[in-house]
Amino acid sequence: MKQYTLANGVLIPAIGLGTWQTPDDEIGYQAVLSALQSGYRHIDTAQGYRNEDIVGRAVNDSGINREEIFITSKLDNPNHGYDNTMRSFEGTLEQLGTNYVDLFLIHWPNPLQYRKTWQQTNAETWKAFEELYNAGKIRAIGVSNFRQHHIDELMKTAKIPPMVNQIRLCPGEPQDELVSYCKERNILLEAYSPLGTGQIFKVPEMQVLAEKYQKTIAQICIRWSLQKGFLPLPKSVTAGRIRENMDVFDFELSDDDVRLIADLTGCVGLSKDPDTINW
Numbered sequence: 001m002k003q004y005t006l007a008n009g010v011l012i013p014a015i016g017l018g019t020w021q022t023p024d025d026e027i028g029y030q031a032v033l034s035a036l037q038s039g040y041r042h043i044d045t046a047q048g049y050r051n052e053d054i055v056g057r058a059v060n061d062s063g064i065n066r067e068e069i070f071i072t073s074k075l076d077n078p079n080h081g082y083d084n085t086m087r088s089f090e091g092t093l094e095q096l097g098t099n100y101v102d103l104f105l106i107h108w109p110n111p112l113q114y115r116k117t118w119q120q121t122n123a124e125t126w127k128a129f130e131e132l133y134n135a136g137k138i139r140a141i142g143v144s145n146f147r148q149h150h151i152d153e154l155m156k157t158a159k160i161p162p163m164v165n166q167i168r169l170c171p172g173e174p175q176d177e178l179v180s181y182c183k184e185r186n187i188l189l190e191a192y193s194p195l196g197t198g199q200i201f202k203v204p205e206m207q208v209l210a211e212k213y214q215k216t217i218a219q220i221c222i223r224w225s226l227q228k229g230f231l232p233l234p235k236s237v238t239a240g241r242i243r244e245n246m247d248v249f250d251f252e253l254s255d256d257d258v259r260l261i262a263d264l265t266g267c268v269g270l271s272k273d274p275d276t277i278n279w
Contacts, residue, residue, distance in 0.1 A: 001041060002249065004231060006163045007186045010140045012103070013070055014226060015246055016042035018192060018233035024051040031237035032058035038243045041069050044166075044190075044233045045096075046107055047076035047088060052095035060097055071096060072103040074144055074166075077111035077279060080121045085128035089137070104129065104138045105166055109150035110275050122150070123157040130160050140164065144192075145274045148181050166190035168271040169230050171200055171221060172264035175271075183229070191225045194232040196268025203267045205260065213251055216244060223248045224261045 002014040017035040022028040032043060032055050041064075045055045052073060059069055073096070079088035093099060106125055110118040129141045142164030143151065155161065165182050169175060169191035182189055195218055200206055206217045213220060218234065222245055225232035234245040253261075 001039065001246075002226075004188055006140050006188055007161065008140060008163060010102070010163075012140070012188070012231065013040070013042035014231055015222065015248075016040070016044045016070070016072065016190075016231065016233045017242065018235035019043065019045045019051055019055060020049055020192065020235060022049070022051055022054075022235065022237060024054055027237055029054040029058050031239075031242065033062060034239040035242050036062040036064060036069070038239070039246060040242070042072070043069065044072045044192075046074035046105075047079065047092060048074065048107060052092055053097075056096035056098065066098060070102045071098065072105065073101050074105040074107035075125065077108055078113060080106075080111060080114050080125045082124040082128045085125050086132075089128070089132060093137070100137050100139065102139045103142060103164060104132070104140075105142045105144045105164065106146070107144050108274055108277060108279075109143065109146045110277070112278055119153050122154055126154055126158050130158070133160065142166070142187070144190075145271075147178060147274060150274070151181075151185075151187075161185065162187055164188045164190055166192055166233075168193050169225065169228070169232075170194050170196045170268055171203070171206065171224065171261045172196075172267040173270055174228065174262040176262075179228075179230075189230045191230040191232045193268075194225045194230075194234055195221050199268040203264065205264060205267075209253075209257060209261070212257075213253070215248075215251060218245055219248050220253070220261075223251065223253055224258060227253055227258055228262075 003011045114121040142162045144166040
């Protein structure tokens, strides 16, 4: 598995299993376990997904050394602020059954609950992140759904810059300006919903490309993400598709096709504005 190197030197596998909407039950547990058995070494979860426990159980039951598996989780919106972050992070460790996480992210920059104080609240939250990082409980820290002004504001008080920004990156939504901003600051872009939450399978242009390269539409999307320098987090609970989504290193898209995919603007919808979300 290809790896990226984060700003602090930590290695992160270049494809991860996304678990948004993965159920907190036997189906979800088997999906994570199947991914690990298929060669995945990167699992992405979140406090807000309410499935950290099945991720932890699958990691434990896989028989793979914990140090070989990269686990990401994210801070839920109600848990912003220094004290809330510290308390809820201990809950994450308990749910995952581990004494550290490899990557911890602020899930959203401007939750409804903190809309009037998001700048100060993020500063307090990040202080907790930095302390947990310096204590060795988190190997890398980052953000999710942050746009340029959110990162600029965070950096007014941050001592450690974010190492990752996990945002929606998929065909028709390359977010070029934000991507350039992050790359200039050595912030790795993780691509959530790289398959457009399933809508991509209805796009005719993607069907043509799948036939051209003799690959699935999902594989075309994941390959596109990798060639853009992103870290895709495809989600599936089907063992065959989980394996298939990692089989993307034996072909390469042409530059023209990379551009074509990027230019399918809005083909799978567009991101929500993090400053107007209602949660």
